[in-house]
Amino acid sequence: MNFNEKAGRVSGVSNIADEPDELDEALTEFRLSVYAWSEAAYSRTRTAVVPGRRRIWRLAAGWALGCVLVAGGGSAGVWEHHQHQQEMRITAARVAEQQRLAAQQQLWQEDEDLLAKVDSDVSRQVPAAMEPLGQLMVGDETR
Amino acid sequence: MAMAEEIGAEEFSAVVARHRVQIFRFLLASTRDVDLAETLTQDCFLKAHRNWKSFRGESSAMTWLMRIAINLQKDHWRNRRMQFWRHARTNAVDMGEASEWLPSGERSAEQQLLARERVHQVSKAVEGLSERQRTVFLLRYMEEAELSEIARATGLSEGTVKAHLSRAVAKVRAELGGRQ
Numbered sequence: 032m033n034f035n036e037k038a039g040r041v042s043g044v045s046n047i048a049d050e051p052d053e054l055d056e057a058l059t060e061f062r063l064s065v066y067a068w069s070e071a072a073y074s075r076t077r078t079a080v081v082p083g084r085r086r087i088w089r090l091a092a093g094w095a096l097g098c099v100l101v102a103g104g105g106s107a108g109v110w111e112h113h114q115h116q117q118e119m120r121i122t123a124a125r126v127a128e129q130q131r132l133a134a135q136q137q138l139w140q141e142d143e144d145l146l147a148k149v150d151s152d153v154s155r156q157v158p159a160a161m162e163p164l165g166q167l168m169v170g171d172e173t174r
Numbered sequence: 175m176a177m178a179e180e181i182g183a184e185e186f187s188a189v190v191a192r193h194r195v196q197i198f199r200f201l202l203a204s205t206r207d208v209d210l211a212e213t214l215t216q217d218c219f220l221k222a223h224r225n226w227k228s229f230r231g232e233s234s235a236m237t238w239l240m241r242i243a244i245n246l247q248k249d250h251w252r253n254r255r256m257q258f259w260r261h262a263r264t265n266a267v268d269m270g271e272a273s274e275w276l277p278s279g280e281r282s283a284e285q286q287l288l289a290r291e292r293v294h295q296v297s298k299a300v301e302g303l304s305e306r307q308r309t310v311f312l313l314r315y316m317e318e319a320e321l322s323e324i325a326r327a328t329g330l331s332e333g334t335v336k337a338h339l340s341r342a343v344a345k346v347r348a349e350l351g352g353r354q
Contacts, residue, residue, distance in 0.1 A: 053292075054347055058315050060276060060289050061296040065316055068275035069199035072208045 186226050189235050190219055196236065196317065197243050203272070203312050204247055206301070214250060218243045233326045240317075240327040244309055251305070272297050292350065299349035303342050310335055311342040 197218055202211040221242050222229075229238055273293035278286055300308055309328060313319040321339075325332045 054343070054350060057292040057296050057346075057350055060293050061272065061300075062316050064272040064274075064276040064293045065199065065203045067277055068272050069195070069202050071275060072202060072211070073195055073198055 182226060186223060189222075189239075193236050193239050194219065197239055200240065200312060200317060201243055201247060203300075203316055204308060206272075206297075210250075214243065214246050217246050221246070234323075237323055237327050240313070241329070244328060247309075248305065295349050296346055299346040302349075303345060306330075307338045307342040307345075310338040311346070314339055 194215065198211055198215045201214045201218075202208065205211050205214070218239060222239055229235070233241075273290045276286070276290055276293055281289065300311060303311060306328070310324055310330075313324045313327060314321075319327070321332050321335050324330075324335045324339075328335065330338075
């Protein structure tokens with residue numbers, strides 16, 4: 032007897048004759064139960080859910096909203112990046128301007144210092160050169 | 175060439191129609207999960223279809239299909255990714271589900287109750303068997319396969335099949351004895 036011939040049989044375990052009565056009976060009942068369970072599970076109706084029109088619209092709207100959100104998020108990121116770049120450029124220009132002004136200021140200061148030094152040198156030398164004239168002026172006063 | 179393929183496809187369709195219920199039943203009894211049994215049954219026939227040309231008819235088509243089903247079931251539980259689900263299923267599934275399907279027949283309410291209880295005990299015992307013992311036990315006592323067929327389907331020797339069967343029956347008997 033092969034598998035196929037046995038498939039049609041539902042009851043009777045005559046080929047298990049060695050087993051005690053209760054075990055034989057229990058195994059028969061077990062087999063009957065599994066056969067019935069399997070048959071019920073095998074022939075149960077299976078429902079495939081077809082998405083309705085409203086569901087399709089909802090799905091499409093969901094996708095559209097998702098796309099908008101993604102695009103919005105992306106462009107916001109790009110805009111923010113652009114702003115950041117702009118700010119960086121402005122800051123860099125400001126710093127460069129400040130540095131240029133500081134350098135110019137330093138040059139002016141150096142010029143000022145040089146002129147002041149020349150003035151002080153000249154003021155120290157001129158009195159010595161004018162000494163004889165000064166003495167004449169003192170003699171006139173005593174007279 | 176196309177003609178031969180057509181004949182092959184027709185043959186295979188006939189095999190599917192003839193054995194699908196039996197394969198599903200075996201997998202349902204082994205896994206006790208309707209969805210899983212359906213999935214594995216489909217996988218079994220898909221695999222069989224792919225290898226149909228290499229089937230040489232050394233054993234019956236049913237034995238060959240049963241062998242594929244047994245291997246698929248083994249692979250399924252061996253798969254590490256399924257360990258969590260296996261654990262969850264073991265904790266969640268009612269042990270005696272088959273008992274709810276026992277045909278009432280000509281029995282009294284009390285007899286039905288006792289019969290259900292017995293089926294529940296057998297289910298519980300089968301659940302507690304090792305994978306190999308369970309396979310051998312179900313093939314023998316549910317599908318009424320001969321020892322030689324079981325040996326071919328499982329790839330074990332007849333002696334090993336006998337040993338597994340003997341241990342499985344002892345466990346079921348012990349479970350039923352504990353109830354009394």
